[in-house]
Each structure stands twice: as structure tokens, then as C-alpha cells.
Amino acid sequence: MADEAKAKGNAAFSAGRFEEAARHFGDAIALAPDNHVLYSNRSAAYASLGRYKEALADAERTVALRPDWAKGYSRLGAARVGLGDAAEAVEAYEKGLDLEPSNAALKDGLAQARQALPRARPPSGADAIGNVFQGPDIWSKIAADPTPRAYLEQPDFTQMLREVQRNPASLNNYLSDPRMVQVLSLLLNIRIQTQNGNGASEPAPEPSQSTPPPPSPKQQQKQPETKPREPEPEPVELTDEEKERKEKKAAAQKEKEAGNAAYRKKDFKTAIQHYTKAMELDDEIISYLTNRAAVYLEMGQYDECIKDCDMAVERGRELRADFKMISRALTRKGTALAKLAKSSKDYDVAIETFQKALTEHRNPDTLKRLNDAERAKKELEQQEYYDPKIADEEREKGNEFFKQQKYPEAVKHYTEALRRNPKDPKVYSNRAACYTKLAAMPEGLKDAEKCIELDPTFSKGYTRKGAIQFFMKEYDKAMETYQEGLKHDPSNQELLDGVKRCIQQINKANRGELNPEELKERQGKAMQDPEIQNILTDPVMRQVLIDFQENPKAAQEHLKNPGVKQKIQKLVSAGIVQMK
Secondary structure: OHHHHHHHHHHHHHOOOHHHHHHHHHHHHHHOOOOHHHHHHHHHHHHHOOOHHHHHHHHHHHHHHOOOOHHHHHHHHHHHHHOOOHHHHHHHHHHHHHHOOOOHHHHHHHHHHHHHOOOOOOOOHHHHHHHHHOOOOHHHHHHHOOOHHHHHHOHHHHHHHHHHHHOHHHHHHHOOOHHHHHHHHHHHOOOOOOOOOOOOOOOOOOOOOOOOOOOOOOOOOOOOOOOOOOOOOOOOOOOHHHHHHHHHHHHHHHHHHHHHHHHHOOOHHHHHHHHHHHHHHOOOOOHHHHHHHHHHHHHOOHHHHHHHHHHHHHHHHHHOOOHHHHHHHHHHHHHHHHHHHHHHOOOHHHHHHHHHHHHHOOOHHHHHHHHHHHHHHHHHHHHHHOOHHHHHHHHHHHHHHHHOOOHHHHHHHHHHHHHHOOOOHHHHHHHHHHHHHOOOHHHHHHHHHHHHHHOOOOHHHHHHHHHHHHHOOOHHHHHHHHHHHHHHOOOOHHHHHHHHHHHHHHHHHHOOOOOHHHHHHHHHHHHOOHHHHHHHHOHHHHHHHHHHHHOHHHHHHHOOOHHHHHHHHHHHHOOOOOOO
16 A cells, blocks of 8 residues: 555656645555655655755655665755755765765765855955954963953953854954953954943953963874775677667767757757757667757747657656756756746746756756746736736825824735835835834835835935934934935925934034943944944054054044045944044
8 A cells, every 4th residue: 555655656746746746655654654765755745845844854754764875865965955054965965975976866966065055255344353363373462461461361251262263253242241342452453442330441350260272183184095996897799789779879979969060050950850860860868859859949949849858758757867867858848838938928837847857956057947937927926916006095095094003004005005016115115104113123224225216316215214224323324314315305304304313413422422321332233233343344444543542643634534534433423432
């Protein structure tokens, strides 16, 4: 009974009915719960449906039941790639290759997983600041300064320091500790203002047990073992039938090469003749069919292309051809179906075909074509749903609920209005106002920015955005937003009042009127801001800050530079530095 359920699952899988296949495999598992092949098959079905969590669970069960079966690791790697965990996928594929080094599926899966690994990016502001903690001389620098020298005798501080050296981005986790801020000030060679509850400088904590930093151990590299070269097999005598078959295969390959040459010259009729001849000589190579399908695709003969792709898949299954070739045929068929969908407006069959192709072999080209088809389907649905009249009605309903202070209901109607007409900036402005009332500031800011993007001259967009930034205590950014709005509407009173409020808050920081709580809050928030972090790690700005402390005359020259002046103002507003 388990074999019957498995056979039904295999048939459904081959026909692309993945939900049905998963169900049949589940029935088989209920009858034979220790059969690793059943879990492997159901994992493939789940992956085809995009249900990668279930695919991962079955793949892990497969490996647990049969840890020496290479294909189980292939399923495991595919599921982890689908979940976006490329590093774990690489590990799974490598384990499979340890068991079966020549397995082509595992090799290709490993290559794809490595391509999906996150690429190195330039250091962010936090990384850049953290990088000042790198280098062996950091300990001597701290020890040479009498104030932070005592911190080196505190185990918790030395542990923090080693963590920042290992991972510069972790610095943000320790900026609330005045010791770390003081050491950062020393390494950057600038004074970062810190206060305690009485407005005085924070004293250094008392030293405790002495824990010198341990040296980093060096890992020894293992030399690869050289294996003796295996002897090559002796040549064997061929029968007449085998010789004829070999000659036909060689002739078919020449026909294929001639077809490729004609294809490159756009001589499609000749290319089709050569590929057809190659198929007649050797019907065991399905690439001749897929190549002819490509020609039909270029010629716009999509039905012929689909027919050849179906033949290639069917023949490939019979021959147990490389899964990449099956995937290529399905991808080509999906491309032809997507072309036909532009007139038929039915993208579902194309999307399903691309998904089948990805089940056979996951490659970037097929994935891109799938995404394009899904995007085209979504755009088509949006076009069919588009109705400005209904959008206006929904907006009015949202306005009524807003007046009644029923903000969640208002958001619901504004959202429906945007689905009906996603290009109306007023609806984004109104929904931003609702989000502000609901204290959903990130959502409100996003809507305000979209409003400005759609209509840069619409003043309400700037007042909404500026108000949200002011509420978030980002006074410099709010000031910039209000000033940008005034360029389009110089007499707008809301924008003018917004500028005044920002100036009051910025001047409060300039005059040093912030209480310790406000100063600590601003500094903590500012040190998380990538813009502030980039300013502090900019070599030019670091020299400017040093001049402000040691060379007032040079500092005045720096302020003549508008860019430098603006950056200094940002640091003052953030409470990082103070002007006297």
C-alpha cells in the first residue's frame, strides 16, 4: 500500500500536481514511517510549492534516517536555499559531496548556494567606528592614558573591548556604557560630551580584578594528502553496431554545431533543418530538441516551441537525462507560455512551468523569469482592479472615519483607495496622518515620502513628513524637510511654523540647555544614526573637530565651508559636541 501511494505521488509530481503529490507521499509515510525516500520525495514536492519550511523538515528527517545517502543532503540544501539560508545550504551540499564527490546535482547545488551567499559590502558607519578598535596598539593607547587605564583591570570592560575587536558592528551595543564612550573619544581624538545626573562628568568606575587580554591562538593549516593516480582503463574492441552508433553520434554533433552557427547568423530555417537532422541521427540527446525549441521561440512560433519542449521533457524522463536539461526544456516552455500570456492574459500556466523547472534545477535565469511572470501577473491584476471612481469613494469614507477619530477604520478605506488608484498622493498623505495618530511613525514616514515622490509640489506631503521627523526628535531632518517644502510653497504657514519649532530645539542644544536625560537620549540616538557615524569616521571631520579643540583660528576657517558647517551643526544638535 505504501508503494502504491508512492507511485501515485510520483505520477502527480511528474504531472506538476505538487499538492497532490505531497498528499500521496504523506499517505505513504503514514504506512512506512521509516522510509527515507518518501520523506525525500515529499520534501521535493513541498519545495516545488514554495513551502520551504516543510521541505526542510522532511529533508532533515531524510538525513536523520539515512545519513549516508547523498541525495538527502541535496534536498536539505535546496530547502535551505529556498529559506534564504545560503550558508547552511553550502554546508549541506558539502556534506553530500563528502559522501558522493562526483554527484552532479550536489555540485550544481553547491555552486548556486555559494552564489547566493551575501557579498562583502563596504563598512557601514557603525563598522567604521568599530574599526578604530582594531590593531595591536589599542591596549597600549588605553594604558597610556591615566583616566581609562583603570578600565583594563575590569573584566567586563576587557570582554566588551574584545567583542568590539572581533565584531566592529557590535559597538552600538555598548555605547550606553560611559567607559566605552570615553575610550572611543580617546581613540577618535575628540571629546564626546558625557554627563551624569548632576550635569558633571562621569567618573571612571573603580578597578576590580586584573584580567590581561589573552593572546589569539594560531591555527595550523593541514597539508592536503596526495592520492596515487589511478590507472586508466584499457581500450576495448567495438562491435560493428557500436561503431555505427558512435559514427551517428559524431555526425549528429556536427549537425548540432552547424545548427548553432546558423542560429547565431539568424538563419533560423537552416538551423531548424540541422537540429532536425541531428535528432534523426541520435534521439538520445534532448539538447537537439531544446535547441530547435529555442529557434521556434525566436521566430515567434510559440506553439511549436512548446511542443518541442514537451517532447524533450518526456524523452529526458525516459533516458533519465541530466536534471539541468529537463529544467532547461521547462524554462524554455515557460518562456513561450509567458509570451502567449501577453495576449491571453493567463500567466498561471507559465508560472507553474517555471516552478517545475526550478524543482529540477534551481538557477538564476529561471528564477528571474519566474519573478518576471509573477510581476506581470500582478501588474495585470492591478490594471484590472484600477478604478479611480471607486478610489475617490473609498477616500471619502476614510475622511469620514478620520473626522470621527476612528483611525484604524480610516486606514482600511485609504488602503483600499490606494489599491484602486495607487498614484493618488492625497491618499498617501491622509493615510500618513492616520498612522501618525496611531503612533505608527515608520509607516507614516513611508507614506509621506511616497506622497512627495508622486507630487513634489504637494505641501501636505512635506508637513506630514516633517511632523513625523519632529516627533521622532530628528530635528535636523525635519528642518530639511520643511525647508524643501518652502521651496515649492514659500508662504505656507504650517511649513514656516515647523521651521521655527525645529530652530528652537536645535538652539536649545547649541546653548547647552539640554538636561542630562535629554542629552543622553540624543547622544544614544545619534550614535545609532549612520549619518552621524559617517561624520565621526570621516578623516577630514576628525581633523576639524581636533582643530575646534586646539586651534580656534583654524576652526573659524573650517566654518566658512558650508558642508563642514552643516556637519558640525548636526553633531551639535545630536549632543555629540557642544559649542561655547
